[in-house]
Amino acid sequence: MIVSRRHRRVSVLLLVLGLCTIGMLFTETGQDFVDKVVGTSVSDMIDYDSHSGGSFIDKLNAVVEPLKEKDTFLKYMLDVKAQIDTKIKLPKYLIDEKDQSPRIQTFDPRFTLGLLFHDLSRQIGTSKRESREEQETTNNNDDTETKEEAGISSYDLNVKYFHWADWRDLSRLDQYIFSDEPFRCDDIFKVFPAKKEQEVYNPVSYCINDDDLEYVIKDKHTDAKLKAKLQRIADNPQSSSKFHIFQYSGRTTQDRRLVHGNSYLNDFMDPPQKILFLIQNTDDDNQVKSRGIIVNVNQDLKNRERLINTPIIEDYINEVRSIDPDKDVFIDAKEQFNKFNTKLGKSNSKDTSVNPSIELTSDLFEDDSKNILAGLNKQKKELGSLSASDELYRASLEFSSNPDTDSFKYFSEAKLLRKEKNWAFGAHYDWRFFNGVSNGGETMKPSLFGLIKAWLQLTQTYEIKTWIAHGSLLSWYWNGISFPWDFDIDVQVPIADLHKISQMFNQSLIVDLGEEGESYSGTGVRYGRYFLDCGTFISRRDRGKGENNIDARFIDVDTGAYIDITALALSETKASSRYVTKDLPESGFPSEYERNKQGQLYNCRNNHFSSLSELNPLRLTLHDGVPAYIVNNYENILIAEYRKKGIVEKIFKTKVFLQKIGLYADLKKLQSWTKSHQPDVPIPQGSIDAGFRNYRSERNFDPFRKWSDDHWVEYLKSDTDLLMEYLMTHELTEFHRQELKQLESGKSTEAMLVDNEGNLKFKYPEIRHDYWSYMEAKEHSTFDVRVSSTLNKYKEWKSQQEEHPKSSLDQILAKAKEMAEEKKIL
Numbered sequence: 001m002i003v004s005r006r007h008r009r010v011s012v013l014l015l016v017l018g019l020c021t022i023g024m025l026f027t028e029t030g031q032d033f034v035d036k037v038v039g040t041s042v043s044d045m046i047d048y049d050s051h052s053g054g055s056f057i058d059k060l061n062a063v064v065e066p067l068k069e070k071d072t073f074l075k076y077m078l079d080v081k082a083q084i085d086t087k088i089k090l091p092k093y094l095i096d097e098k099d100q101s102p103r104i105q106t107f108d109p110r111f112t113l114g115l116l117f118h119d120l121s122r123q124i125g126t127s128k129r130e131s132r133e134e135q136e137t138t139n140n141n142d143d144t145e146t147k148e149e150a151g152i153s154s155y156d157l158n159v160k161y162f163h164w165a166d167w168r169d170l171s172r173l174d175q176y177i178f179s180d181e182p183f184r185c186d187d188i189f190k191v192f193p194a195k196k197e198q199e200v201y202n203p204v205s206y207c208i209n210d211d212d213l214e215y216v217i218k219d220k221h222t223d224a225k226l227k228a229k230l231q232r233i234a235d236n237p238q239s240s241s242k243f244h245i246f247q248y249s250g251r252t253t254q255d256r257r258l259v260h261g262n263s264y265l266n267d268f269m270d271p272p273q274k275i276l277f278l279i280q281n282t283d284d285d286n287q288v289k290s291r292g293i294i295v296n297v298n299q300d301l302k303n304r305e306r307l308i309n310t311p312i313i314e315d316y317i318n319e320v321r322s323i324d325p326d327k328d329v330f331i332d333a334k335e336q337f338n339k340f341n342t343k344l345g346k347s348n349s350k351d352t353s354v355n356p357s358i359e360l361t362s363d364l365f366e367d368d369s370k371n372i373l374a375g376l377n378k379q380k381k382e383l384g385s386l387s388a389s390d391e392l393y394r395a396s397l398e399f400s401s402n403p404d405t406d407s408f409k410y411f412s413e414a415k416l417l418r419k420e421k422n423w424a425f426g427a428h429y430d431w432r433f434f435n436g437v438s439n440g441g442e443t444m445k446p447s448l449f450g451l452i453k454a455w456l457q458l459t460q461t462y463e464i465k466t467w468i469a470h471g472s473l474l475s476w477y478w479n480g481i482s483f484p485w486d487f488d489i490d491v492q493v494p495i496a497d498l499h500k501i502s503q504m505f506n507q508s509l510i511v512d513l514g515e516e517g518e519s520y521s522g523t524g525v526r527y528g529r530y531f532l533d534c535g536t537f538i539s540r541r542d543r544g545k546g547e548n549n550i551d552a553r554f555i556d557v558d559t560g561a562y563i564d565i566t567a568l569a570l571s572e573t574k575a576s577s578r579y580v581t582k583d584l585p586e587s588g589f590p591s592e593y594e595r596n597k598q599g600q601l602y603n604c605r606n607n608h609f610s611s612l613s614e615l616n617p618l619r620l621t622l623h624d625g626v627p628a629y630i631v632n633n634y635e636n637i638l639i640a641e642y643r644k645k646g647i648v649e650k651i652f653k654t655k656v657f658l659q660k661i662g663l664y665a666d667l668k669k670l671q672s673w674t675k676s677h678q679p680d681v682p683i684p685q686g687s688i689d690a691g692f693r694n695y696r697s698e699r700n701f702d703p704f705r706k707w708s709d710d711h712w713v714e715y716l717k718s719d720t721d722l723l724m725e726y727l728m729t730h731e732l733t734e735f736h737r738q739e740l741k742q743l744e745s746g747k748s749t750e751a752m753l754v755d756n757e758g759n760l761k762f763k764y765p766e767i768r769h770d771y772w773s774y775m776e777a778k779e780h781s782t783f784d785v786r787v788s789s790t791l792n793k794y795k796e797w798k799s800q801q802e803e804h805p806k807s808s809l810d811q812i813l814a815k816a817k818e819m820a821e822e823k824k825i826l
Contacts, residue, residue, distance in 0.1 A: 042272075052799055055708045063717055065445050076777045077724055080766055083524050084773045086110055087332035088783045093791065094356045095317055095329055102794035103239060103809045104177065105308040106786040107169040109527040109772055112307065116159065117340040119312045119320075120295065123157050124343045139432075146416060154344060159297040161310045162271035167509065167529055168433065168557050172262040174790065176241035178797035179542040183242040184209050189260075191252055193417050200417075201250035206260075210234075210242050228301050233267055244268070248412040248431055257414050257426070261434045261560070269432060271297045271304065272509035272531065273389050278457050279341075280515045299388065323366050334525050337513065354627050354760055356750045358465060358618040364494035365602040366613075367569050369539035371395040372499065393503040393800065400539040409547040410535040414560060422486035426486035429560035430553065433531070438559075441484055442721065443775070448482050449768040450528040452489055453510040453626050455554050455563050460627070466493045467618050467629040469566070470608070474638055479662045480736030481624050481729055481767075484655065488562055492604065495569035498538060498551055506534040509557070512770070526770040529557040541571040541605060549606035568602035568610060575601045578640060610637060620648060620753050621739065625732050625767045627753075627760065660712060661726050662733030667718070667818060673718050728767050 068075040077081045088110050093099035105111065164170065176183050185207035192201055208216065213234045217227055233244055245263035252260065277293040307313055320329050376394040380386050386394060399405055404696045414434035416426035425437045438444040452472075468476055470490035475483040482489070491499070514526035534552040543549065552565040572593045579601055580586050589595035596602070600612035614637055618629040631637055638647055650657035655664040707715075716723040735752075742749045755761055768774070775781075 011621055045333050053334070057727075057730065058710070059709060059713050060716060060723065063713065064723065064727065067720070073778055073780075074720075074724065076769075077774075078727060080728075080769065081524070082769075082777075086334040086525055086774050087330050088114075090317070090329045090331060091787045091791070093153035093312060095321075100795060100798065101308070102178075102790055103306075103309060103793070104165070104174065105306060106783070106790045107171065108783050108786070109164065109167075110333040111530070112166040113333040113513075113527075114336045115307050115312050117333070118316050118331075119160065120157050121336070121340045121343050122315070126276065134710060138751070143790075154293045154295050155530075159271075159275055160293055161303050161305045161307060161312065162297050163306045164265040164269060164271075166307050168265060168565050169435075170262040170266050171790070172258050173241045173266060174793055176243070176259075176636065177239060178625055178793045179547065180801065181242075182799075185243045188243070189249070189252070189256060191256070191417065193251075193419065197251055197418060199250040199415060200252075203249075206245055206247050206249040208244050208246060210237070210240055210244075229268060232301060232304070241266070251415045251417050254416055254420050254426070254436060255417060257431065257434055257435060261414070261432050264432055270507070271299060273297060273299075273392065273507045274505075275509045275511060276458070276505065277511050277513055278454060278461065279513045280457070290457045292458070292461045293341075314815065323488045341361050354460060354620060354754070356620045356754045356758065358629060360465065360494065360616050360618065362464070362600055362612060364496040364796075365568055365570050367495045367539060367541060368499070369397055369401060373401060389503065389506065391505060396502065396506075396534075396536050397539060400537045407537055407540065407544055407548060410537065411533070411548075411550055411553060426488060428562075430533075430555045430562055431560070433555055433557050433560035435559045438487070438561075441486075443559075443771075443778075444561065445482070445484075446771045446774040447556050447561045448486060448489060449624050449766075450512065450526070450770050451530065451554060451556055451561060451563050452482075452624055452628070453766070454510055454528050454530050455489075456623075456626050456628050457512065458505075458510055462504065464493065465618070465629075466497065466565075467615075467631055468623055469631075470637075470641065472623070473630060473634060474631060474642060476621065476623050476628075476736075477634065477638060477647055477740075478657060479729075479733045480622060480739070481732065483652075484664050484725075485652070488564060490564050490566070491563060492610075493567050494602075495541070495567045498534075498565070498567035500727065501532070501552060501565070502534040502538055505532045506552075508532050510554075514770075527772045531555045536746045538567075541569045541603075542573060543605050543607055546606075551605070553774055556771065558775075566604040566606065566608075568604055568615075570596055570601075572596075573603050573607055575599065575603070576640070579611060609640065619749070621749070622732065622753075625729075658704060660707070661705055661716075661722075661730070662737060663722065663725055663729070665722055669719055670715075673715055677714065694801070694819060723732050732767060 050755040063570045064074075064078065068078065071288060088108060090111075093101040185203035189203045189207055208230075210233075213230050217230050219233065222230075241263060243263065244267045246268050247264075249257075249260045274294050274296050277295070279291050279293070281289060281291055307616065316331065317329055320327075365411060375393065376386065376390060376397070380391075380394065385391070412431050414426040414429040414431040416423040416437075420426075422437045426434070429437075430437075438447075452468075456466075457651055458464070467473075468490070469492040471486065472482070472490045475481065475486065508531075510530040510532060512526045512528035512530070514524050532552065532554055535548055535550065537544075537548050540548075550564050551567045551568065554563040554565060556562065570593065572591060573596075574592050575596055577586070579599055584595065584599045589598065601609055602612070603609045610631065615631045616803060617632055619632060621628055621630050635647065650659075651667065652664070654667050656667045656670060657664050658670075739749050739752060742752065753761060769777070
């Protein structure tokens, strides 16, 4: 009886895994605003109001100075040049074979990047030697440029080994790996919601146990690629968590959601197709330019190893020890990158400057999927094969273009059970990289800043047309930075640029390294890591079931937060009635497609429309201090989406916009402070609707206008978070205030942003640290402490094994089967 139940369970599991495999083909598929400026500073460009001068900032700085002495994290936050040390000491167990090694390395991007750049530098040396040997055996002309003279292409290099544990903290699994308890999917993941909820799945639909691996591997119907992944898990029991999440798991608790994502990344998610390193450099004219270096990633399953289990770490240690056998071994991510960058040169890198405006053409919005697919199929037939990226793109187009294939929801979010605190916010994170709901939104600020900075730098470097949209455009309108309650960012692209992104960068890992060079001016080294995931249904431009309104996502690997990327395209969708005119009547056209084409009306898959005249020309601006683009008629588009109140009302839920400081404040805190400190100031208490009717509905009405600088200083002293945010952003928000004045009076803002030669007037400002550095400083964490913690857990586990030798793998599995029979799980 037990056997038959097992076979039924395994049959269900095989069916689910088979469906999952089909999907995998596609689904895995301030300090100051600026420090140095060119010609002028941002401060010089700002026309400060009388109450916004330097004396006010001086008063606030006087308040902050004693706080900085007591709070090192506050000091770090306000100093965007403050750096986490780029050098770390390697643990003894990596150097001395006599030391116990846990085979699991605590995550640290400095460790990963340092070793990777060291290995890439060695590859360049090998490539150059081979190039010289090849050159010596040929009779090239004297003026022929050799590879060495030209610089080795980054495409000649290869990330030999890739494991997500080297790029993302997966330590949630440690408690299961360093344990002999026979953890099972049913035991630890089955949920019992308070009431019936949608998307609550049985664990068998997304999780496989260690003791089920053998049956699935031996089954002749198991897909070969999936079988290889399962065999790899079975061959490494010492690194097993005993359960393995192989696909999206539906709604669950926040704690379990963290484990689910870690497990999927550890066991099933494919490596990225390539890694793209984003860097900034300053040219001879002191202009900051973006640059990208692309390196392909080895896709061989046997190379999905953590770096500590590869020859790369051994090669590095041997090289260091060959100079001094007795000294401690350190690795410096910045130093290793600079060596790599010097050896590589600028071959295959891309340098660009910023245009003050971009004119879009109608052809960018016409989907050419059919012709693109035909071209790729022809190329594949002639050449026999395509590059990995091109084949992924071709397969996606083929699947998307087939009218007989049903669409499925491509992106899955970290949805939580409704009984969980802040459950609704889970929908703003990708489930694979989810790292918990942000506490009060404060930790979201560095994450969102890193996302928009990296995305805009990527698109600028590779000349991809994009502009901020929806809620992000609305937040720009108010003060030039993200709303404090934001959990994601919205951008749009023309359909032609979506194709470009999908072909070039789908399934890529983008790493924002900050600014190159020995000096690392500005904020220096950054450790942002982002995964670009493009949906399968690129050629389907109708809304369909509404499950695939998002075309692509740019995901923060550390947090799971993302940028929603949607493409505007010409489609059959009926346009909004606001576009009905005498020249473009509602009827009289052969089709909605022809009417939209005549009116140059384009929409995303969620039926948000824009006309070409509303879009053109895209205007250069700053969003969160990063050069970005907005549409020409932003006000018209915002009113269409959010109505007039979206650009007028200064209160949103519990937040109130304070014009003086250009930021949103907590309404209850403001009311409480005003009541006890400034009873003569006309700010009503109690009901928002009754007391703030004028403030809500009139943008220029300001009951705080009579407050003196001293009033504001005292108020900001009562709210340290708001005070810090003001000091980090005040020049940016004031700059935006002046920019908006220019735009609303019909004047160009080009002179505020670029000089007579078309160059930006100032360096890229970075008002926030990258997320990983921010959290390292916030938690007062160090690499050594984390290594020690991991090692202690490992040693405790090994000690328990020595005391109780019964816990061999066979005995663990036997115990699991016994428990399963007792509980009748199978």
